[in-house]
Amino acid sequence: MPLRHLRVTGAAREPLGAVLRDLRERLDVPEEFPADVLAEAEAAAAAPRPPERDETGIPFFTVDPPTSTDLDQAMHLSRRPGGGYRVRYAIADVAAFVAPGGALDAEAHRRVTTLYFPDTRTPLHPTVLSEGAASLLPDRTRPAVLWTIDLDADGRTVATDVVRALVRSRAKLDYAGVQRAIDDGTAEEPVALLRDIGTLRERLETERGGISLDVPEQEIVTTGGDYELAFRAPLPADSWNAQISLLTGMAAADLMLAAGNGVLRTLPAAPDGAVGRLHHTAKALRIDWPHHVPYSALVRSLDPANPHHAAFLQECTTLLRGAGYTVFTGGDLPELTTHAAVAAPYTHCTAPLRRLVDRYASELCLAAAAGQAPPEWVLAALPGLPKEMADGTRRANTVERECVDIVEAALLRNRIGDLFDAVVVDVKDHEPAVGTVQLTDPAVVARIEGGTTALPLGEQLRVRLTQADPGRAKVLFAPA
Numbered sequence: 001m002p003l004r005h006l007r008v009t010g011a012a013r014e015p016l017g018a019v020l021r022d023l024r025e026r027l028d029v030p031e032e033f034p035a036d037v038l039a040e041a042e043a044a045a046a047a048p049r050p051p052e053r054d055e056t057g058i059p060f061f062t063v064d065p066p067t068s069t070d071l072d073q074a075m076h077l078s079r080r081p082g083g084g085y086r087v088r089y090a091i092a093d094v095a096a097f098v099a100p101g102g103a104l105d106a107e108a109h110r111r112v113t114t115l116y117f118p119d120t121r122t123p124l125h126p127t128v129l130s131e132g133a134a135s136l137l138p139d140r141t142r143p144a145v146l147w148t149i150d151l152d153a154d155g156r157t158v159a160t161d162v163v164r165a166l167v168r169s170r171a172k173l174d175y176a177g178v179q180r181a182i183d184d185g186t187a188e189e190p191v192a193l194l195r196d197i198g199t200l201r202e203r204l205e206t207e208r209g210g211i212s213l214d215v216p217e218q219e220i221v222t223t224g225g226d227y228e229l230a231f232r233a234p235l236p237a238d239s240w241n242a243q244i245s246l247l248t249g250m251a252a253a254d255l256m257l258a259a260g261n262g263v264l265r266t267l268p269a270a271p272d273g274a275v276g277r278l279h280h281t282a283k284a285l286r287i288d289w290p291h292h293v294p295y296s297a298l299v300r301s302l303d304p305a306n307p308h309h310a311a312f313l314q315e316c317t318t319l320l321r322g323a324g325y326t327v328f329t330g331g332d333l334p335e336l337t338t339h340a341a342v343a344a345p346y347t348h349c350t351a352p353l354r355r356l357v358d359r360y361a362s363e364l365c366l367a368a369a370a371g372q373a374p375p376e377w378v379l380a381a382l383p384g385l386p387k388e389m390a391d392g393t394r395r396a397n398t399v400e401r402e403c404v405d406i407v408e409a410a411l412l413r414n415r416i417g418d419l420f421d422a423v424v425v426d427v428k429d430h431e432p433a434v435g436t437v438q439l440t441d442p443a444v445v446a447r448i449e450g451g452t453t454a455l456p457l458g459e460q461l462r463v464r465l466t467q468a469d470p471g472r473a474k475v476l477f478a479p480a
Contacts, residue, residue, distance in 0.1 A: 113393065
């Protein structure tokens, strides 16, 4: 089954509510925060640990989905007087609120990540912090971990610094609005430079062999209490914004490696057999892939709106599986330090409101930049982080997958036997009559089986719905 990117907007209502509650119970998803955790969060929200440095004069802005309130990152982009660019990237300073060894800390280790459902979210931290005192909301002064990354005229990093500071966002922007303002020339320079810097960083990503897959996302949306699925094609602004986060994660990894203490997000290179399989898939989809063209360059040349290209991009997601977290201390560097899709050392450090490991990465980088040893509470937690994050990420992926399956089944439960137009986006290796199809309307991606001939990968196919029952039977199709 291809990886299914999911965004959740709005809130679905009954009758899905009971099925989603059953899913949370089955996955042992935490419910309300314990009273001692809430009390500690309220006290921390009222009196966070203040940083000595004040950078509230910098007009930061955030770029997030319109409904988001847990804002981890704010940025300010500028030109350097001697040429090149300066990226200031403020990350929510969760450690200013969460005391090591306290009830809040223990609960965060139990939850690991924020979980998103169509009808609710299960946050990593109480909302008084994650959507309030720690969130980089506009016109609020907040403690932050402030990165300053200087780039040359080609977008290459020439200097990095990270400190604690007070910051103040001036505007909460969204991707579509940023894209419109940049396209029509009305964006102010700090926003307009997102395209310039993002494009340069994309070029460097291609140069080093990194991979960004622009696969359309399945999005659960609600209108007037009803729910539906839609495909959302990423905007260029999504990618430019992601490049700023990627730049920071790479700078953080370099700092930690130089200091000899850290936690990296690592991914081994794909085995030759997996890449060879993609060559066969490209041939089957009639995609020209000359031997001298690297994989990273090929994927950037494809158009997700083309069914053959979309099927190939879905197949490419299989190379991105198997990522994990690798920790090291005392200068004893691990054998694997790179993330194959990034094609460089990389770490997660830009989403501490929603992901546990990022708080620790920030502390390690602050210590490294200051030439100091990391705090003892950070070093003590490092050995257990990879397993905690693996378990939490696995649960988050299951939630994402199951939620889409449930909504798909709910949308189609009364249409058993109906015919649909679909595209075959995946075929099982040793069972060519079994695979995955993608419908255009509704935006469904589901299994197909029951035919007697091999499925035509990347081709249009008329299919019949054979099952759909939310909470009981996932959507299943057969060739018509």
